[in-house]
Each structure stands twice: as structure tokens, then as C-alpha cells.
Amino acid sequence: MKIKSLAILAVAALGFTACSDAWLEEYKLDQNRPSDVSMEVLLPSAQAAYGMTQGDVLPRLTSIFMQQMTGTDRQSLAHNRYAQIGEGDFNTPWNNSYAGGLYDLKLIEDKAIAADASAYVGVAKIMTAMYLGVLTDHFGDIPYTEALQGADNLKVMFDTQEDIYNTIFTLLSEGKDALAQPSSVTPGGDDLIHGGDLAAWAATADGIRARHLNHLSKTSQYNAANVIAACDDALNAGVYCTIGFEAALNQNPWYQFTVIDRAGYISQFGTMYDMMEASSDPRIDLYRSGDSLTMPAYGDATSALPIVTPFEIMFVKAEAQLAGSASDARATLESAIESHMTWLGVDAGDIATYVAALPATTDLELIMNEKYVAMFSSSESWTDWRRTGFPTLSAPADANLSGMPRRMPYPEGEYLYNADNVPMPLTSSPDDKFGVTTTYRLWWDM
Numbered sequence: 001m002k003i004k005s006l007a008i009l010a011v012a013a014l015g016f017t018a019c020s021d022a023w024l025e026e027y028k029l030d031q032n033r034p035s036d037v038s039m040e041v042l043l044p045s046a047q048a049a050y051g052m053t054q055g056d057v058l059p060r061l062t063s064i065f066m067q068q069m070t071g072t073d074r075q076s077l078a079h080n081r082y083a084q085i086g087e088g089d090f091n092t093p094w095n096n097s098y099a100g101g102l103y104d105l106k107l108i109e110d111k112a113i114a115a116d117a118s119a120y121v122g123v124a125k126i127m128t129a130m131y132l133g134v135l136t137d138h139f140g141d142i143p144y145t146e147a148l149q150g151a152d153n154l155k156v157m158f159d160t161q162e163d164i165y166n167t168i169f170t171l172l173s174e175g176k177d178a179l180a181q182p183s184s185v186t187p188g189g190d191d192l193i194h195g196g197d198l199a200a201w202a203a204t205a206d207g208i209r210a211r212h213l214n215h216l217s218k219t220s221q222y223n224a225a226n227v228i229a230a231c232d233d234a235l236n237a238g239v240y241c242t243i244g245f246e247a248a249l250n251q252n253p254w255y256q257f258t259v260i261d262r263a264g265y266i267s268q269f270g271t272m273y274d275m276m277e278a279s280s281d282p283r284i285d286l287y288r289s290g291d292s293l294t295m296p297a298y299g300d301a302t303s304a305l306p307i308v309t310p311f312e313i314m315f316v317k318a319e320a321q322l323a324g325s326a327s328d329a330r331a332t333l334e335s336a337i338e339s340h341m342t343w344l345g346v347d348a349g350d351i352a353t354y355v356a357a358l359p360a361t362t363d364l365e366l367i368m369n370e371k372y373v374a375m376f377s378s379s380e381s382w383t384d385w386r387r388t389g390f391p392t393l394s395a396p397a398d399a400n401l402s403g404m405p406r407r408m409p410y411p412e413g414e415y416l417y418n419a420d421n422v423p424m425p426l427t428s429s430p431d432d433k434f435g436v437t438t439t440y441r442l443w444w445d446m
Contacts, residue, residue, distance in 0.1 A: 039111050039120050040190040042104045046127060047192045048250065049101035051243045053093050054134050054379075055305045056253040058408075060266070061085065062382035065405050066372070067271035067393055076265035082434065083400040087412035087426070094135075094411040098147060102131050106148045119183035119198055123191070125175030126205045129168045130307070133212055136164045137383055138408045140442045141423045155418050161443035168212055172205045193243050193307070203237035207308035210234050211380070214316045217387050219444050224320040231317035239313055242304035254299035254377065268292045271393060272373060279357070282350040283341065287376060297344055298377045306378065311340035315371040322364060330362040333370060340374040365390050386445045406435030407442050 063069045064079045071079045078084035105124045112120035135142050142164060146156035159167070179198045187196040194200040210230035216222045245252040251260070258266060268288030276284050286297040297303065306312075314336030321329040334355050341351045359366055368390035375381045385393065386406050395404045415426045424433065424440045435441040 037107075039108050039115075039117065039185075040187075042108050042111075043120070043123070043187060043190045044192050046101040046104040046108070046124075047243060049096045049104070050127065050131060051245075051305055052253055053096050053101065053131065054307065055377075056257070057089065057093050058134070058138055059377055059379045060257065061089075061408075062379040063377060064266070066381045066385060068372075068376055068381065069272075070267050070269045071265065072267045073265045074262075076262070081396050081399045082405055082430075085409075087409050087415060090139075090408055090411040091413050093138075094413065097131050097135055098143070102128060103148050103150075105131070116182075116184045117186075118178045118181035119186040119196075122175045122178035122181075122198070123187060123201055125171045125178060126201055126208070129171040129175065129205075130208060132164055132168050132171075133208065134379070136161050136168075137215070137442070138379070139410060140407055140440065143421075155421060157421050158423050165212060165216070165444075169209065172209045176202050176205045193241060199237065200241070203234055203239040204241040204308055206230055206234035206237055207239040207241065207313050210313055210316050211308065214320065215383060215387065215444055217319075217444075218446070224323055227320035228317055231313050231320070234308075234313050235310060235317075239308060239310055241307040241309070243307060244304045245302050247301045251301045252299060252303045252305065254295055255301045255303065258294050258299050259301075264293060266293075268295065271391065272376065275369065275391070276373060279354070281373065282346050282354060283344060283373070286344050286346070295377065309339075309343070311336045311343065311374055312371075312380065314339060315367065315374065318367050319364065319371075322362070322367065326362045329367065333362065333367055334358070336374065337370055364388060365392075386442070400430060401434055401436050402431055403436040406445055407433075407440065409433040 060076075061079060064071050064076070065082075071077045075084045105128050108120055109124040109128075112118070112124065132142070132144060140161045141158040142161075143156040144159045144164060144167060146153055149156075179202050186198065187194075189195065191197075194204070210227060210233075213223070213227045213230055245255075269292060273284065273288070275281075276287075283297075287295060289296055295303075314332050318329045318332040318336060321332055337355055337358075338351055341354070342348075358370075368384055368388050371384060372381050372391050375384070385391065385404075393404060395401065410422050410424055414422045419426070428440065429437075431437045432439045435445070438446060
């Protein structure tokens with residue numbers, strides 16, 4: 001009897017719901033996992049992920065490689081001699097980029113094209129170029145052409161670094177063009193970097209272009225005049241690009257590591273500080289705390305992370321000018337130093353004293369040594385050293401490699417899920433994996 005009653009109720013329920021299933025709607029959707037997200041929600045997510053890609057694992061390692069700081073405890077201590085660095089250490093920046101920021105930017109671009117929102121198209125393209133630049137300058141050949149397709153293609157080919165560089169320049173050009181077009185909607189508060197200022201985004205594109213043109217200094221594609229022109233475009237447009245952080249929920253990644261998560265693992269000593277002390281550099285107290293464990297200007301909870309700045313572009317321009325006019329290069333070099341010190345809040349009198357005491361001869365070593373100090377906490381210092389050999393550094397006597405690292409190994413996840421396409425065997429020697437040998441060295445570093 002009970003079974004029959006239940007059957008009747010079931011039939012009745014089917015009858016009542018034959019025309020409507022509205023009562024199921026609240027059960028069909030997981031509000032915490034929406035099936036569609038707006039551009040305004042995707043953009044800050046992509047930008048926050050970029051901040052961690054540029055400001056977390058990668059610069060910590062390269063700052064140690066470049067002897068701008070020293071690992072003093074646990075795995076950071078081993079990093080001084082290039083030990084305990086494995087494929088698994090790079091899953092986070094790789095996944096933050098591909099499954100995070102780059103995929104979000106692809107969604108933004110697709111949505112923006114459909115909505116005639118060219119401003120979002122432009123920002124997405126420029127930010128995609130920024131991501132690709134960080135990744136390729138650490139790992140060389142990387143996926144792009146076949147990437148970001150989700151489940152439709154999980155085993156993607158790697159593009160050559162030369163092709164990636166061409167893609168970067170194309171994206172920057174297309175991004176600027178898109179910014180100049182009418183747009184149905186423009187970013188605003190959802191843009192954590194420029195607050196919807198499209199002119200600032202165009203200047204950022206010029207700055208990123210100048211940086212990457214200069215990276216080609218060891219290749220046949222390098223053209224100093226093109227570098228100078230790109231620098232002038234960026235500087236005339238007022239290039240200045242950083243991403244900010246908040247004290248509570250979204251803290252600077254250096255602060256998260258040196259204060260919150262791994263206090264004492266890294267200290268502010270090394271070749272760079274020796275150079276600064278020798279030249280009575282007024283920035284020392286802004287670079288390291290009294291106990292030499294934290295970074296007041298760069299590693300406070302709310303310290304902005306520099307992405308591309310006028311002082312960086314001035315250093316790039318000075319390097320490019322050197323072959324044509326040492327006096328022009330000198331003027332630009334001094335402007336770069338003054339710009340950086342002013343940005344940090346150094347007293348004007350101290351800036352003048354420092355600049356006046358610079359060596360009289362303006363050469364590549366002077367420019368790169370000064371840039372090395374000014375680009376503290378950025379992986380650009382590592383790129384500059386690989387390009388120019390300055391500052392003069394050498395591997396420690398107890399190093400785990402036969403020379404200083406010149407690239408990063410590919411992430412463990414690629415070997416687990418895409419091994420056939422990774423352009424470096426997992427069984428490669430440590431010297432090969434870190435580019436000490438030329439076998440897998442980056443294209444522009446040959």
C-alpha cells in the first residue's frame with residue numbers, strides 16, 4: 001500500500017512539473033562556480049595573477065642568482081648554490097599564467113570582440129604580451145599558438161622563442177590599435193593597473209616593446225635605432241606601470257614571503273649591496289631593513305610592484321645610445337638614476353652627490369651596473385646579465401652547476417601531462433636544464 005501511494009505521488013509530481021522545472025533552478029546552479037563571468041570580473045583576476053607571476057617565485061630565484069640578496073635558511077639557503085630547485089618549483093607561475101591569467105585574457109578578448117568593446121581587446125592583447133614576455137624569458141620555447149583551448153587540446157605544441165617574440169610585438173601593436181578604436185564599454189575600477197586609462201595602456205605597450213627589442217642585443221635582429229624610437233615613444237607618452245597591493249587581503253608577494261610565510265629565509269646581503277656600500281649609495285636603507293631581512297621600499301605589504309617604469313626605459317635607451325653617442329648615453333643614464341632615486345624618495349641633494357661621483361667613463365659596464373641596482377627585485381637584472389655579462393658575477397665555489405643559471409627548467413606538470421611536446425627531456429643534466437651549456441639555452445642568449 002505504501003509503495004502504491006509513493007508511485008501515485010511520483011506520477012502526480014511529474015504531471016505538475018511537465019510544463020515547468022523552475023523549482024529546480026536553485027539546485028542546478030552553483031553560485032560559487034558560475035558558468036559565465038563578465039569582462040569586469042575577469043580583468044582584475046588576470047591582473048592579480050600577473051602580479052604573482054612577475055613578483056613571486058621567479059624573481060626570488062633570479063635575485064639570488066644575481067646576488068642581489070642571499071638565501072639564509074632552508075631551501076633558500078640551498079638556492080645560493082643552485083640546489084633544491086626542481087621542476088615542481090615552477091608549476092605555480094606556469095599554472096597561474098596558463099590556467100589563470102592568460103586563459104582569462106582570452107575569454108576577455110573573445111567577449112570584447114563580440115561586444116565591440118575594443119578597449120578591452122586592447123588591454124587583453126597588451127597583457128597577453130606581458131605574460132608571454134615573462135614566461136619566454138625564463139623558459140624559452142613555450143606554448144601559445146595551440147594553448148588556451150581548454151579540454152579541446154590538452155597536449156599542445158611549444159612555439160619557438162623567436163616566434164613568441166614576434167607574437168609579443170604583434171600583440172603590442174594590435175593592442176595599441178584596438179585602444180584607439182571606439183569602444184562600447186571601457187574598463188574602470190576593474191582595471192587594477194591603470195584604472196581604465198587607455199593612454200597609460202598605450203604607453204605601457206610602448207615600454208614593453210622597447211624592453212623586448214633591447215633583449216635582442218645578442219641577435220642579428222637587434223636595431224639600436226628601433227630601440228631608441230620605442231623608448232622615446234614610451235617616455236613621451238609618460239610610461240609608468242605598476243600594480244598595487246592592500247595591507248589586508250592582497251599583500252605584496254615579497255612581503256608575503258619575507259614577513260608572513262618564510263621570515264628569515266632570505267636576507268638582504270650580496271654582491272649588489274657590496275657595490276652599493278662601496279659607492280655610498282643612498283638607497284641602501286630603502287632596500288633593506290635594519291636587520292637586513294625585509295625590503296622597506298619593495299617589500300612592504302602595500303609596496304607597488306613595478307611592471308615597466310620610466311627609469312627602466314631610460315636605462316634601455318642609454319644602452320642603445322652608447323654605440324652612437326657616449327655623451328647622449330651619459331645624459332640618459334644620469335636621468336635614469338635620478339628618476340629611480342626620485343621614485344624611491346631619495347633626497348635631491350643625495351641624488352646630486354651620487355650622480356656627481358659616478359665614474360667619468362661612460363661604457364656598457366657602467367650603464368648595466370647602475371641598471372642592476374635600479375632594477376632590484378626584478379628578473380630583468382637576470383636578463384641583462386645574460387645579454388651583456390654585467391655586472392661581473394661568478395658561480396659560488398660549492399655550486400651545484402658548473403656555471404650560473406641562464407634559464408629555468410620546464411615545470412613538472414608539463415612532463416606529467418604533455419611530455420611528448422616539452423622541448424627538453426626530463427633526463428637532461430642539471431647544466432642543460434639551467435642553460436649553463438648551450439644545448440637548451442634561450443634563443444636570444446646564444
